[in-house]
Amino acid sequence: MSESATVSRSVPLADGELSLQWSELTHRGRRREINQDAVLTLYPLFVVADGMGGHIGGEIASASAVDRLRAVAEKGDVSPKTIEKALARAVADIAGHPEATDEGTGTTVTGVYLDTTTPEPTWVTLNIGDSRVYLFRDGGLAQVTTDHSVVQELMAAGRLTPEEAENHPYGNVITRAVGPSDGVAPDYVRLDVVDGDRFVVCSDGLTKELTDYGILHFLLQHADPTDAADAMLEAALENGGRDNVTIVVLNVQRTVSSPTTD
Incomplete structure (x- = not known):
């Protein structure tokens, strides 16, 4: 189903090597006329953007965010500072299309990047909106x-159960986005680099149709990122495909060099 195959890259580390494999896909879904999602997989940055706004506003917003972040990834200088500068430029880009955008136009921006600027490399997730990053580790x-x-917010306040949240009438309402009426500072989470980890970055078009258990099931069934992403997309479409669906699957293998002896 994917048009793109799995991409591989080796990253040298002070104590060994990282072998990364990833695949991306994006699909209009079965209910929407256009695809307002955008995706970026350019080492060391892997991002999904889910646009919102009437007409083509959402498409402009997500494309602007991804284009600005692509420039950051191409320079290889990915950090909270450069990410937030890029997103501020994307906000200006969005505002530069008054014929198609308004205060309700915006996009989620969610992803993960590899930070090798410190002696011990780490992953850093970033998030604005309700697209998600999942981590598969130790079988969970x-x-x-x-x-x-x-x-x-309702669940955090104890006013809503996860079961009630699944069909809540405000299920599509997000409280932060990259757009004219919001700031551009994502939440960040730093994670250790562990052999065998797998990341899934996805828009809510996947999580509306597939539970966390379903995502886990397809990761366990398919070791190859392209196969896993394809299987998740097929299940999301079979379950209704009510929204655009975008998925990135990233596999991590870490090898540590044996110390040399005289």
């Missing part, structure tokens, strides 16, 4: 990012 799956949504 955990959501790393926290949704910026009305439903998430």
Whole structure:
């Protein structure tokens, strides 16, 4: 189903090497006329953006965010400072299309990047909105990012159960986005680099149709990132495909060099 195949890259480390494999896909879904999602997989940055806004406003917003972040990734200088500068430029880009955008136009920006500027490398997740980063580690799956949504705030306050949240009428309402009426500072989470880890970065078009258990199931079934992403997309479409669906699957293998002896 994917048009793109799995991409591989080796990253030298002070004590060994990282072998990364990843795949991306994006699909319009079965209900929407256009795809307002955008995706960026350019080492060391892996990002999904889910645009919102009437007509083509959401498409402009997500494309602007991804284009500005692509320039950061191409320079290889990915940090909170450069990410936030890029997103500020994206806000200006969005505002530069008054014929198609308004105060309700914006985009989620969610992803993960590899930080090798410190002696011990780390992953850093970033998030604005309700797209998500999941981490598969030691056979289990955990959501790393926290949704910026009305439903998430109600659950955090104890006023809504996860079961009630699934069909809540405000399920699509997010509380933060990259757009004219919001700031551009994501939440960040720093994670150790561990052999065998796998990341899933996705728009809510996937999580509306597939539970966390479903995502875990397809990761366990498919070691190859492209195969895993394809299987998740197929399940999301079979379950309704009510929204655009974008998925990035990233595999991490870490090898440590044996110390040499005289």
